Amino acid sequence: MLKLPGLIDPHVHVREPGQTHKEDWDTATQAALAGGITMILAMPNTKPPIFDASTLDLALDSAKQKARCDYAQYVGAGPNNADKVASLADKAAGLKMYLDSTFGELRLDDMTLWVPHFEKYPKQYPIVVHAESRSMAAAILFAAIYDRPVHIAHVSLKEEILLIKAAKERGIKVTCEVCPHHLFLMEGDVPLSPSPSAFPGIRERGKSGRAEVRPRLATQEDVDALWQNLDVIDCFATDHAPHTLEEKDSENPPPGFPGLETALPLWLTAVKDGRLTVDDIISKMYVNPKKIFNLPEQADTFVEVDENAKYEIKAANQFTRCGWTPFEGWKVKGRVTRVVLRGREAFKDGKVLSEKGFGRNVREY
Ligand code: NCD
Ligand code: ZN
Numbered sequence: 268m269l270k271l272p273g274l275i276d277p278h279v280h281v282r283e284p285g286q287t288h289k290e291d292w293d294t295a296t297q298a299a300l301a302g303g304i305t306m307i308l309a310m311p312n313t314k315p316p317i318f319d320a321s322t323l324d325l326a327l328d329s330a331k332q333k334a335r336c337d338y339a340q341y342v343g344a345g346p347n348n349a350d351k352v353a354s355l356a357d358k359a360a361g362l363k364m365y366l367d368s369t370f371g372e373l374r375l376d377d378m379t380l381w382v383p384h385f386e387k388y389p390k391q392y393p394i395v396v397h398a399e400s401r402s403m404a405a406a407i408l409f410a411a412i413y414d415r416p417v418h419i420a421h422v423s424l425k426e427e428i429l430l431i432k433a434a435k436e437r438g439i440k441v442t443c444e445v446c447p448h449h450l451f452l453m454e455g456d457v458p459l460s461p462s463p464s465a466f467p468g469i470r471e472r473g474k475s476g477r478a479e480v481r482p483r484l485a486t487q488e489d490v491d492a493l494w495q496n497l498d499v500i501d502c503f504a505t506d507h508a509p510h511t512l513e514e515k516d517s518e519n520p521p522p523g524f525p526g527l528e529t530a531l532p533l534w535l536t537a538v539k540d541g542r543l544t545v546d547d548i549i550s551k552m553y554v555n556p557k558k559i560f561n562l563p564e565q566a567d568t569f570v571e572v573d574e575n576a577k578y579e580i581k582a583a584n585q586f587t588r589c590g591w592t593p594f595e596g597w598k599v600k601g602r603v604t605r606v607v608l609r610g611r612e613a614f615k616d617g618k619v620l621s622e623k624g625f626g627r628n629v630r631e632y
Contacts, residue, residue, distance in 0.1 A: 269601075272549060273305030273568035273608060275556040276527065277360070277395075278420060278444060278504035281307070283329050284322075285314025290509045290588050292333035296626055297586035298507070298527040299336050300614040303570040303603040304552075306336065306629060307527075308360040308560065311343035316372050318343045319351050323358065327628060334626025335619060336608060337565060341395065343373040349383035356389045358630050361418070361560060363395050367402035368481065378405065385413040391561055393418040393442065399482050403427055411439045418559060419443040421506050423482040425492035432499045442559050444504035447530045448593060450493055454484045457593045477515045477593065479522040480508070494542065501559060503551040505530050509589035525587045529580055529594045535572065535601025563632045567610040576602035586619065 276299065282290040290298075299307050309326065311317035317326050317340060326340045339360035342352045352362055362384060365373050375381060388394055393416040398406040403419055407430065410417035422428055422443045434441045457478035478484060493500070508523025515521070534552075537543040556562065580594045606614035613621035 268604075269545065269572040269574045271303065271545075271570040271572060272553045273565050273570060273606070274303050274531065274552040275306045275308075275560075275562065276304045276505050276507070276530075276552070277308040277418075277502055277556045277560060278446075278506045279307040279309055279527065280312065280506075280508045280523065281309045281330075282313065282509065283333075284325050288588070289511055289514075292330045293335065293623055294586055294588045295507070295527070296333070296335040296338070297619045298525070300606050300608075300619055300621065301586050301603065301617075302528040303531045303572065303606060304336065304527060305565055305568050305570070305606065305608050305613070306562065307338050309338060309340045311341045311363050312365075312371075312373065316343050317341065318345050318348050318372060320355060323355055327358075330626065330628065331624065333623045335621045335623060336613065336626045337629050338626055339560075339562075339629050344375060344384045344394075345373050346375060346380050349387050352384070353387040353389065356392055359392070360630070361392045361395050362388045364397070364406075366396050366398040366406060368397060381409060385409050385415065388415075390415045393559055395420055397421070397481075400424060400426065404430055407431070407434045407439060407441050410434075410441050414440065416440040416442065416559070418501075421446050421449065421482055421504065422493070422500070423449040423485050423489060425489045428492055428496045428499055432496060435499065442501040442555070443499070444502035445493055445500045446504060446506045447526055447533050448480065448506075448524050449482070449485065450490065451533055452484050452593060453487055453490055454478075456484060476520050477591070479515070479520045480524050481522045497543070497547060500551060501555045503530065503534065503548070507587075509587050511589055512591045515591065524593045525585070525589050525591070528585050528587065529592055531572070531603060532580065532599040532601050533594070533597075535574065536599045539574075539600045563629055565609060568608050569606075570603060571605040573602045573604050575600065576604075578602060
């Protein structure tokens with residue numbers, strides 16, 4: 268039996284408010300506990316997005332009623348809300364900026380709109396950026412110019428991890444996270460759709476069915492570069508982005524994979540394979556996220572794992588509402604058997620024991 272601290276996932280799409288057919292605060296936090304994760308930081312791209320005091324209250328009210336593990340909620344950077352979100356910083360997980368993808372009200376069309384956020388958001392919390400490739404380089408330049416912490420979400424490319432390494436060597440305040448799917452999967456690894464002929468022309472239209480995810484699954488060279496630079500990776504985050512199977516198998520599949528329940532078993536299997544150490548898991552899922560996001564200690568909180576339990580990942584056994592996993596049928600070694608959260612048994616032998624509302628907002632600890 269292996270004992271781990273309660274793990275922290277800084278990148279989770281809870282989908283509430285607005286898209287509770289995909290997930291909500293209840294099912295997301297059940298999935299977290301089943302995966303050995305006792306604290307989640309929730310992304311702001313809900314419906315409506317979380318970008319001011321009233322939308323933040325909307326998300327936090329649902330969380331207060333339904334969460335079964337601890338949490339904090341991000342606010343999103345929009346074109347006109349730099350003062351507002353900066354004033355909410357003590358109540359938020361951090362500020363999320365979508366820098367190169369268009370995203371409804373959180374759209375930042377040009378770099379002049381980044382400036383007030385970098386000037387005003389309090390420096391004891393990071394700005395988390397969704398920025399790929401060259402826009403990631405621009406975000407790192409902003410971190411240098413404004414001398415403030417920037418956390419790069421879901422790094423997937425060789426060019427990205429190498430640039431982050433170089434920036435860190437020069438003392439720029441940049442940290443980063445990598446997701447399990449960018450370390451264990453490559454382009455072409457997730458079957459396109461239930462049957463390859465179900466949607467003829469899907470590839471020509473630039474769609475890849477269930478495999479749709481942002482950032483896209485990358486090449487062998489990219490995956491190798493990430494594994495070779497584990498020391499540059501500060502955090503393992505799931506980017507748990509649940510969409511239902513019906514949506515994923517539709518003609519216009521939304522991007523995103525669920526990940527809360529599969530991350531730890533995959534990391535533990537990599538430990539058995541000699542690709543990772545238990546210390547790597549602890550530093551990237553507990554020590555570093557706690558430091559980067561300025562998170563409190565969860566007293567009397569730990570996770571027990573049966574390191575030798577072998578089993579197959581099956582969507583049917585998951586707590587997430589989305590009903591699928593890109594790792595279906597994968598054989599893993601390492602099962603979460605028990606989770607104790609703030610002195611209470613929150614998960615044991617496949618059952619979630621903490622009730623709705625037991626989860627606490629860590630910014631109100
Ligand atoms: C995210 C989602 O579904 O919310 N999807 C994803 O593929 N990561 C959207 C996003 O973060 O861009
Ligand atoms: Zn995301």
